[in-house]
Structure formats: C-alpha cells, structure tokens
Amino acid sequence: MAEHWTGEVARQRDGFTLLREVEALRESGETARVTTPFGHEATMVTRYADARELHGDPQRFRLDAVGPPPALVAAGRDRAEFRRRQAGNLLGQDPPDHTRLRRMLTGEFTVKRMKRLVPRVEEIVAEHLDAMEEAGRQAARSEAELTRRRPYTELVDDFALPVPSMVICELLGVPYDDRAEFTERSARSLDSTISAPERMRLADASRAYMADLVARHRAAPGDDLLGMLIREHSDEITDDELIGIGNLLLVAGHETTSNMLSLGTLALLEHPDQLARVRDEPAAVDGAVEELLRWLTVVHGGFPRAATEDTTLGGHPVAAGDLVIASLAAANGDPELVEDGATLDISRPPSPHLAFGHGIHHCLGAPLARIEMRVAFPALLQRFPDLRLAGEPEFRHRTLIYGLHRLPLAW
Structure with missing residues (x-):
C-alpha cells in the first residue's frame, strides 16, 4: 500500500475509478501505513468523516x-532551515502564524472581490479561444487534403494551462512573460519520483525567483496582491513570508485549475449528455463544476498532520507524535457524502466535498478557481460544439497534483 500514499486515483477510461485497495480500505473503515513522497511514515484514513475531522481540528x-521530511534532512537541510522555508506557506502552518497571515489575505479572496474579476477572466478565456481557433484553422489549411483534416488543438498548452496562469500572474503581480520558466519548474517539483537533491534545486530556484520579485515589489509596490501586502502590512510581514505566500499562490493558482480544466474537459467528452448540459444550460454550470471538483479531486491527499496528544480518529488509536494523512479522493467518493460516488452526475445536488480541503486550511483561492471553471467550460464547449478527441490523452503519473500532460482535440 505504500505507493498509494494519498489514495491515488487510477484514471481508467472506463470511469476513473479509485484504486481497489484504497476503496476497500474506505469500505472497511481500516487504515494503512504509508510513506509520503517526502519520506514521512504516516497512517492514512480514507473515510469522509475521518478526513473532515483530521482537517478540521488543528x-x-x-x-x-510535522518535522522536516527525511529526504530534506538527507539533502543536508536542518530543522531551522526547514522552518524558514515554511514561512508564508499557509499549507504548512497553524495558528497563530496561519491566522495572522490568512487575515491579511482573506479580503482579497472573498467571493465578492473575486466576482469583480469575472470580466477579465472572460476576456482572457476569449483571447485564448480566439487563438486556438485561428491556430487550428491555419494548421488545417497547411494540409494538402483540407477537407479531410479537422482543426486541431492541444488543450493543455493552448488553453488549460495559460488561462489560469495569466489570471494568477495578474492577480499576484508576476510577469506573465516568466510563465514558461515557473510552470516548468512547478510541474517538475510536483513529480513525486524526483530525487531529494533535484527537489532542493527546484525549491532553491523558486525561492530565488520569488525573492527577486519581492525585492522589486518592495522598491515599487503595485496594485497587485504582493504590492498590497507590502503597502498595507509592511511592518507585519517578513520577506521570507512574502516569498512563501508568493510561491504558494503562484503554484496553486495555476496548477490545480489547469488540471481541472483539462481533466474536466476529458470527463465531459466521455459523458456527452452531461457535456451538452454544460454547453447549453447556464443553470447547470455551477453544479457541474462542483461535481467535477468532487469526482476528479486533482489534489488526492492532504498534507500529513502530527497528533499533539494520544487520541483516536475513526475509532483507531493515534499516539502523540504520530503522523496522519487523509485520502481526499477516497473521502470524496464515500457513500456518506454522496450516493454512487464513483459515477459522474452533474445533476446531483452540490455536496460539501473536500476538493478544496476543509477547516482553517480550506483553499484560499477556491472562489477564484470556481470562477475560472464556470467561465471556461461553457465558453470552450460553445465555441467548439463539435469538440472531440484527436488522439490519446497523456496522463500525469506519480504526481502531487493529478492531471494531463497532453489532451489532443479537434473540432
């Protein structure tokens, strides 16, 4: 079971079913000892109630x-260095630091504030759809047998990745021209199979990039998120915290939504009746986004947490100091949450799923991600009503955020 450290989803073409071993754990209520990609030994829980309890009680x-990952220790990084690198990383902090930093950011990510971004998100989506359409036509014209060649696109590179990348760059204050560099680095760093030295090299490069950006914002704060933090909280926030916040939001802001857009499109193509509803029925879009979030759960598992006392979770004893991790993918298919959770059904009432986590660490950018998907899915399907697969999708494997490398489509 060790390789299934987060209850990894086996993306099978016959329904994207959970790995049988993890599903069996959920049904039995048992736990499993697993090893995370960073080398931590932890107990994995899979039931919805257990995952909520774990994430909801800091x-x-x-x-x-949780101490430094063994892989980092082996790479020569001590506990002090680990803590410095955790500064600003809200997914590695608890109160009081988490409370202080999140309070600074919450106002920028309210549903009301995010709704103001809808016109700009619509513009960005339309611009990329225009480019896709023109590029597809040019590719088709270049073929000798035009009538037998349909316009083609590679959805990940042409749409799913650049749209959320541009949105988060504008929001955060990151030059969009740097996107190739940081998207390649973040994708590589999410590969769970890379060596500890390579992971450290990538982390160092990300920190150096963001440190330079923070220094430039310190010198001339703009109207973006980093500029706001410096203007309004300069005396309350350190450069290390700004670097941590910037890197977290930059990676989370494009990686998760990008993979939802590509996987979600593939899922709808394989469920044409539900695709038609997303394309033609505006009232169906919100529910479809929530169901896709639940069904795909691109972030398979939460980060490990350490028990602060002898306790129990799901009826199982947990000793003080033991690490526990939840399979969010398994929890989101639990019959306690939804009936027939292995089936995609955009008509089901929205559920309190765990795709964005739960509790005080619930994803800060969830309102933005929802807006991007609510705009992008129907816009893509309306622009290309005859969208279809033009080759085999290339899935990511053994990665911290599940997704696609390639999704070739034609129309």
Missing part, C-alpha cells in the same frame, strides 16, 4: 508539528 492534529 489543535489535535497540527501541520506545524
């Missing part, structure tokens, strides 16, 4: 009580 189960 007093009994704390992120900041």
